[in-house]
Amino acid sequence: MLKHFVLKSILTDRQLAITIDRLSHQLVENHLEFKDTVLIGLQPRGIYLSDRIYHNLKKLLPGTHIAYGKLDITFYRDDYKSDKGLQAPNETDINFSVENKRVVLIDDVLYTGRTIRSAMDAMLDFGRPAAVELLVLIDRRFSRELPIQSDYTGKTIDAIITERVKVLWKERDGKDEVVLIA
């Protein structure tokens, strides 16, 4: 399934489930009723995490309406003209305004911070939020190129530049696991 060599497993399926449960509880701790809070998952891979968290929160807070959208940042990237080549855009599905809301951006891996920078630009086209928080499953520390940090973190890891963190999802990759690959 993976073209790359797997160096080690960072989170097993069970650990991943526990971590996502913890992150969901931390969100409830800070946002209680989710009255003015909206969740935004980042395309393409952050939405699997945000889907899980959204469903967890629905279970934790039955009957509560939670605004949840998906945001694609392709047209806001800062590397459109670089050698990385063109990125295929994904669906953006946000049917609410973020004006005066507390926004929780959700992505799988925080690395250079450039995706989150683009995401904040893209999000601002949907209104002026009261506050923005960042939730990530994996934080690759000491590798930031922009001053961006997460507010909720599943697991912090150290990895060298030639290594990549890949979050596998059952819906897409056949199993739940976080691996370090080279």
Next chain:
Amino acid sequence: MSLSVKHLLGIRDLTRQDIELIFQTADQLKEVLQRPIKKVPTLRDTTIVNVFFENSTRTRISFELAEKRLGADVVNFSASGSSVSKGETLIDTVNNILSMKVDMVVMRHSATGAPHFLSKHINVPIVNAGDGINEHPTQALLDAFSIREKLGGVEGKKVAICGDIMHSRVALSNIYCLKKLGAEVTVVGPPTLIPKHIAQALDVNVSYDIKEALAWCDVANVLRIQLERQNMPLFSSLREYSLAYGVNRQLLDSLQKEIVIMHPGPINRGVELSSDVADSGQSIILDQVENGVATRMAVLYLLARKEPVFN
């Protein structure tokens, strides 16, 4: 992920994958156009010139909106009022514009092949916005995109292209585009307005009977009579053309089904299309115009990368 071409000169040069990539990109750009802020910053370091040697309303405004909504800077040039009337050549005109640091050219020209010629002499991407009686690729893309949106797909659909096939660049681009996407195409019109050997050359059906073609098709794309390109009488009068080939309510009511009506504009109401049909629920003419902006944004997005373009 990228297009197989450096310029969009015609649908003839595109692969089916290219067309599908443009549509997938346009899907997401169409969503951008529904937002409160209908603009993304992707091309903010790109300057695009729209060079129009021929009149245009829709195409020109559509391209300009597409460029602006991708964040590009836009310069407009029209031949009337320019130094073209003083005898400046096409290459000189465009090279002078490009020396002011312009990154991309959108061009409409009355001469068939003008953008192909230009593409051999300049090295920025060129988008053909219509050249003579050859091609109008972005129109065909937005037409097929609109069919896909309305009917859920293009593959296997039956499309009748009606009217002045001979002089219509929309017809040729549409035929290429629809065939590449797997649709069946019939061209219908008076024999004098249908090119000889078109059935063999482009693998389309030919009909001279509008009612027969409409009864066959799922979609009818009705074209304008291009009087400005006809230098001899090819039918006796517009009135007679309208009686024999005009699409009207009575004709549509005589069919056993409801077909989708399209028109690339400008409409000559009462000639090729009656007003009650053009404004009816089965017409998607204004959806075509709306989709034009998103499909053109997709083309510009996919071509504008600042790579050196060599021929």
